[in-house]
Amino acid sequence: MSSPILPLRAAIRATCQADATLSSLMGGLTGPHDEAPRGAPPLYAVFGDAVLRDRSTSTERGHEQDVSIVVYAKAGSAASALRAADRMAALLDDAPLALSGHHLVRLSVGEIASDRDPETRLARVTLRLVAVTDVAAAP
Numbered sequence: 647m648s649s650p651i652l653p654l655r656a657a658i659r660a661t662c663q664a665d666a667t668l669s670s671l672m673g674g675l676t677g678p679h680d681e682a683p684r685g686a687p688p689l690y691a692v693f694g695d696a697v698l699r700d701r702s703t704s705t706e707r708g709h710e711q712d713v714s715i716v717v718y719a720k721a722g723s724a725a726s727a728l729r730a731a732d733r734m735a736a737l738l739d740d741a742p743l744a745l746s747g748h749h750l751v752r753l754s755v756g757e758i759a760s761d762r763d764p765e766t767r768l769a770r771v772t773l774r775l776v777a778v779t780d781v782a783a784a785p
Contacts, residue, residue, distance in 0.1 A: 648747055649698060649709075650698070650709055650711060650745060650747070650748040650777070650779040650781075651696050651698055651711065651713075653745040653746040653747060653748055654711060654713060654743070654745055654748075654750070654777055654779070655678075655693055655696075655713075656745075656746070657743035657744060657745055657750075658678065658713070658715070658738060658743070658775075659677070659678060661737055661738065661741060661743060662676050662677065662678060662691070662734060662737060662738075663676045663677075665733070665737055667733055668730065668733045668734065668737065671689075671726070671729055671730045671733055672689050672690065672691070672730050673689060675689065675690045675691075676691070677690055677691035677692065677715075678691040678692055678693050678715045679691065679692050679693070680692065680693060682718070687720065688718040688719045688720045688723075688727075688768055688769075689717070689718065689719045689720070689723070689726050689727065689730060690717070690718055691715055691716065691717045691718075691730065691731075691734070692715070692716050692718070693713070693714070693715060693716075694713075694714030694715060694716045694772060695712070695713075695714050696711060696712065696713050696714070697711065697712040698710075698711050699711070701778065706780055706781075707780065707781040708751070708778065708779060708780040708781065709748075709777075709778070709779050710776065710777070710778050710779075711776070711777040711778075711779065712756070712774065712775070712776055713774070713775045713776075713777060714772050714773065714774050714775070715731070715734060715772070715773045715775070716770060716771070716772050716773075717730045717731045717734075717770070717771045717772075717773070718763070718768045718769070718770055719768065719769040719770075719771075720768060720769070721762075721767045721768060721769065722769070723769055724760055724762075724769035724771070726769075727760070727769045727770065727771040728758075728760060728771050730771070731758055731771040731772075731773045732758070734773055735755045735758060735773055738753055738755065738773075738775060739753070739754055739755045740752070740753060740754060741753055745779065745782075747781070747782050748779045748780065748781060748782055749779060749780045749781075749782050750777060750778075750779055751778040751779060751780055752776075752777070752778045753775060753776070753777045753778075754775065754776050755773065755774070755775060756774045756775060756776045757772075757773075757774040758771065758772070758773050758774070759771070759772045759774070760772075
């Protein structure tokens with residue numbers, strides 16, 4: 647059985663990259679990226695922590711996953727990061743994403759938190775998502 651982490655990330659990335667409003671808000675660097683884009687000034691989004699828990703039953707294999715997306719903006723520009731995270735939340739909350747090898751039962755926004763990165767002083771907004779997935783039946 648394969649993990650749904652990478653298929654969920656791929657579906658989230660595709661959904662975000664396809665949205666013209668989000669692309670405009672983020673100056674074309676829609677993401678979310680696996681790492682900060684080299685040489686790109688903030689505003690950008692990266693995948694943060696992911697936690698996967700087994701939620702199988704006696705009849706079905708499944709998982710619950712906590713996923714975070716972190717939006718970074720230059721110092722003094724928290725509003726731009728908040729607008730981008732809010733747009734991502736609107737796109738992803740209860741979205742019917744297609745996952746390779748898995749069925750997405752539910753995707754919800756669990757939290758949006760804003761702070762500053764203590765090392766870089768960049769504005770940082772973390773969007774926390776909760777996904778429930780079932781393993782897709784073999785054809």
